[in-house]
Amino acid sequence: MSESSKRLLSLLMVLGAQSPEKALGSEELAAKLGVGTSEVEDELKRLVDGGYAVSIGKSGASKVYLTGTGVITASSTYS
Amino acid sequence: MLSWEYPPRIIGGLSRHVEGLSKALALMGHEVHVITLDFPGAAYEEESGSLYVHRVPVNLPAPTFHSWVLLFNHFFEKKVGQMAKEFGAPDVVHIHDWLTVSSGVAAKHMLRVPLVMTFHSTESSRSSQSQSPESAMVEGLEWWGSFEAARVIAVSSWMKTEVASLFKTPTDKVSEIPNAVDPEKFEVEVDSHAIREKWKIYNGEKLITAVGRLTAQKGFDDLIKAYANIRRSIPASKLLVVGDGYMRGELESLSNQEHVKDSTIFAGFISEADLVGVLKSSDVVVVPSRFEPFGIIALEAMAAGAPVVVSRVGGLAEIVDDSVDGLEVEPNNPVAIAEATVRVLSDGALATRLAENGRAKAKAYSWASAAKRTLETYQEAARVSKYE
Numbered sequence: 001m002s003e004s005s006k007r008l009l010s011l012l013m014v015l016g017a018q019s020p021e022k023a024l025g026s027e028e029l030a031a032k033l034g035v036g037t038s039e040v041e042d043e044l045k046r047l048v049d050g051g052y053a054v055s056i057g058k059s060g061a062s063k064v065y066l067t068g069t070g071v072i073t074a075s076s077t078y079s
Numbered sequence: 080m081l082s083w084e085y086p087p088r089i090i091g092g093l094s095r096h097v098e099g100l101s102k103a104l105a106l107m108g109h110e111v112h113v114i115t116l117d118f119p120g121a122a123y124e125e126e127s128g129s130l131y132v133h134r135v136p137v138n139l140p141a142p143t144f145h146s147w148v149l150l151f152n153h154f155f156e157k158k159v160g161q162m163a164k165e166f167g168a169p170d171v172v173h174i175h176d177w178l179t180v181s182s183g184v185a186a187k188h189m190l191r192v193p194l195v196m197t198f199h200s201t202e203s204s205r206s207s208q209s210q211s212p213e214s215a216m217v218e219g220l221e222w223w224g225s226f227e228a229a230r231v232i233a234v235s236s237w238m239k240t241e242v243a244s245l246f247k248t249p250t251d252k253v254s255e256i257p258n259a260v261d262p263e264k265f266e267v268e269v270d271s272h273a274i275r276e277k278w279k280i281y282n283g284e285k286l287i288t289a290v291g292r293l294t295a296q297k298g299f300d301d302l303i304k305a306y307a308n309i310r311r312s313i314p315a316s317k318l319l320v321v322g323d324g325y326m327r328g329e330l331e332s333l334s335n336q337e338h339v340k341d342s343t344i345f346a347g348f349i350s351e352a353d354l355v356g357v358l359k360s361s362d363v364v365v366v367p368s369r370f371e372p373f374g375i376i377a378l379e380a381m382a383a384g385a386p387v388v389v390s391r392v393g394g395l396a397e398i399v400d401d402s403v404d405g406l407e408v409e410p411n412n413p414v415a416i417a418e419a420t421v422r423v424l425s426d427g428a429l430a431t432r433l434a435e436n437g438r439a440k441a442k443a444y445s446w447a448s449a450a451k452r453t454l455e456t457y458q459e460a461a462r463v464s465k466y467e
Contacts, residue, residue, distance in 0.1 A: 001325045014147035015140040018119055032142075050327075051347070068087065068119045069323055069348055075083075075090045076292040076324040 001073075007033060008043045009052060012066050013074040020056055023063035081155055081172065081179035081186070083148075085115040085132060086351070091292060092375040093175055093199045096234070096258050103450035105130035112169065114158050114182075116151060133158055145213050148178055155182035156189070163190055171195055171457045177202065177217050180224035187227060193464035195456060196228035197256075198242050200372045204393075205296065222246045229460035232256050232453065234373040235394030241372075254456045257394070258375045259444040264355060265382040271360040278319055278344055278357070285316040285424045288361040288385070290354065290376045291368070293324030298367035298390065300326070300333055301413045305367070307337040308417035313424050318343045321357060358383035362430070363423045369410050371395045378444055381405070381437030386430045388419045398444075404436035 001009075011032060017024045030040040044064050047053040052070035055062045066074065080101055084094040101111045110129045117123060117134040125132040135154045141147035159182065163169075168190040174183030175197045187194040202217040225231050225246040231253045233239035239255045242248050280286050287306065291297040299320060306318045320330070320343065327345060334343040349357070358364060364380035366389040373394035380387050381398075387405040389395040399405035406423065408415040423430050 001328050006325055010144055014142070014144055016137055018117070066119070071088065071118060072090055072348060073323050073325065076294055 002043075004035075004039070005043050005046055008040065009047060009066070009070060009074045012047075012053065012064070013071060017065040018071060019065055020054075023054075023056055023065040025061070025063045080111065080113045080175070081159075081183050082113060082115050082175045083151070083178040085113055085134075087121055088116060088118040089348075091199075092258060092373060095375055096197075096199065097175060099259055099261060099446040100450055100453060101130055103446035104454065106447070107450060107454070109454075110166070112162060112166065114155050114162075133162070145216060149181060152179060152182035152185075155179065156185045159186045160189065168192055171460060173197065173453075173457075174224060174228075175199060177220040177224065180220040180227075183224065184227045187466070191466040193229040193457070193460040193466060194224075194227055195230050195232065195453075195460050196224045197232040197234065198225075198238055198372075199234055201238075201241055201245060203245055204241065204370050204372070218245075228252075229464040230254060230456050232456055234258050235397050237393045237397065238372045254452065254459075256449055256452045256456070257397075257444060258373045258378065259446045259449040260375070260378050260382045260441055261446055262382055262442055264351075265359065265379070265384070265441075267355065269356040269359045271356075274353075274356040274360045278317070278346065280317050280319075280360075283315060285313055285362045286319060286360060287316060287420060287424075288319045288321065288357055288364045288380075289367065290321040290358075290364070290380075291366075292322055293320070293326040293330055295326065296368060296370050297322075298369045298410065299330055301411060301416060302365055302367040303330060303333050303337055303339065303343065304413035305365075305416035305420065306334075306339050306343065308414065309420050309424075310339055310342065312417075312421045316342065316424070319346055319357065319361075320344065321346045321349055321354065323347045354379075355383065358385050361385045363388060363420055365416065365420055366390060366395060367408075367410070367416055368392060368395065374398060377405070378441055381434075382441035384434050384438045386423050386433035387437060388416065388423060398440075400436075400440070403433075404440045405433055 026040045030037040048055045053064045055064050082097040084090045105111045112131045114133050117136045123134045137151045141150045171193050172186045173195045206214050225248045239253050243250050334340045364385045364387050366377045368390050371393045390410040391407040392410050401407040406419040408419045
């Protein structure tokens with residue numbers, strides 16, 4: 001997993017994005033990471049494809065939240 | 080008991096430890112409350128006999144992982160306060176590793192009860208003595224917990240020495256209580272044929288299994304390099320890697336580079352029931368860790384009747400008696416891992432002997448025994464605590 005994917009995964013966890021109600025959009029995540037939205041969207045796609053996150057909502061306005069695997073992976077360097 | 084992980088939130092051995100210990104204490108008739116973090120799909124409140132699991136959501140965002148840890152401890156403190164009102168103050172508060180030190184210390188002083196801390200790992204060994212500010216903060220919390228605790232528990236002799244050395248904790252304050260297994264969990268009948276089919280292990284292929292977080296500490300890169308060698312001696316074999324983590328992509332690339340991609344299966348996280356089936360169906364379980372304070376997966380594999388090959392590090396070297404109930408190899412040595420694994424896979428008598436002895440050894444590590452010794456430690460903590 002790339003460093004940017006790790007940062008995004010960790011960010012989703014510390015921001016509490018663990019359920020559909022707490023899902024976050026790419027713009028908000030990009031602002032917090034200080035990177036471009038398209039870069040975050042690419043990373044989010046990788047996380048969703050890898051089973052670490054779930055995407056909800058329409059394309060262009062979608063939001064993501066972590067799966068159980070995402071939560072565990074985000075925590076995995078600290079136990 | 081305060082723990083950041085409890086099933087189904089299983090990050091590492093800590094989760095299994097807290098589950099096994101809390102269930103065993105509850106079976107002994109004690110009322111046990113586990114405060115832990117919420118997890119997708121898991122109930123916020125669970126009750127089973129006298130065991131209560133309270134899963135706490137973190138309802139505020141944090142900017143970094145380490146500030147998030149302090150934040151969830153804040154919510155743990157609030158939960159402790161609520162529980163004290165509802166159930167009364169506990170007789171002891173038990174924390175696990177640095178992650179719950181701040182809420183544990185707060186609970187100790189707020190409720191005026193003894194604090195016990197279990198060390199499953201230390202930042203110093205986990206991060207190879209990193210000098211980062213985050214590591215310094217974690218080490219500070221570890222010291223604080225060891226200082227505030229009336230009694231400290233270490234999960235292995237190696238860990239006891241580590242704690243005493245790092246934090247200058249008096250050795251008579253530290254109890255060594257190893258992790259354990261639930262033997263009944265491994266006494267179930269499993270359909271090995273179906274399990275092997277599920278993971279595409281066909282036609283008598285040997286199944287080599289490794290389980291754990293896919294992090295540098297676990298040494299799975301060494302195992303994949305070793306597997307390239309193993310395949311030369313035993314081509315009819317598969318390597319099943321169970322678990323997930325940041326290194327997954329790197330390990331998948333490595334298996335490609337080593338030309339073992341087609342015979343290496345990355346299973347990701349699997350259910351506890353599936354894990355039991357996999358361990359019972361494995362021809363060998365390899366634990367190639369570079370550092371392991373205990374290594375509960377080795378004990379689980381032994382309980383499942385699988386021969387084990389483990390690195391000679393930390394708690395693993397204490398669990399396994401080399402050539403008696405498993406084979407030990409030097410860490411960071413793919414050649415040694417390959418040689419030992421091939422020995423087990425090609426010598427049926429050796430594999431049977433190691434498996435039988437391993438199963439017998441695992442029976443000595445019961446949660447009932449660990450709970451009894453933990454209870455004694457609670458009683459000692461109560462005797463020496465300023466709040467008793």
